[in-house]
Amino acid sequence: MSNFRLSRLRQLVFGFYMSGMMSLLMSAVITWINTGLGSGFFMRWMASWVVAWAVAFPLVTFIAPLAGRMTEATLRRLTPEK
Template sequence: MTRIKRRYYTLVFALFMSFFMSTLMSGVVTLINTGLSEGFVERWLRAGIAAWVIAFPLVSLIAPLAHRLTRRLVEPGGD
């Protein structure tokens, strides 16, 4: 299997994180707002895509800051 170069780590991380979080959160919010009624999946998918379009660039920008803050707060080394 071909692997992606290390320099793209933050971008690939942002891709996965934004996809998972926007999909899950849009599902929860859609469920809360409209209930599990007819057309739920379509509404969820529409909301998920709209959320992901916004989430991906934001996570791409924010991930390096979050990593730096985490490194400052968490002790280095093993458990």
């Protein structure tokens, strides 16, 4: 596998896991805040998580390169040149 393909695959796999974990945790917090921990919490959480992950993964896939460029630009401004 070429370095380009391996790099792209790594980005997709990272985005898959990162978006899954972040959407899982965020949907838990938001569901808890909005509906409390009463009966049916787990099912409400899982339903909201599926939707959140379905939105988060494509967004992370497209936004990650932009965030990387913004990070590099910020660090260039904050790091003194030698």
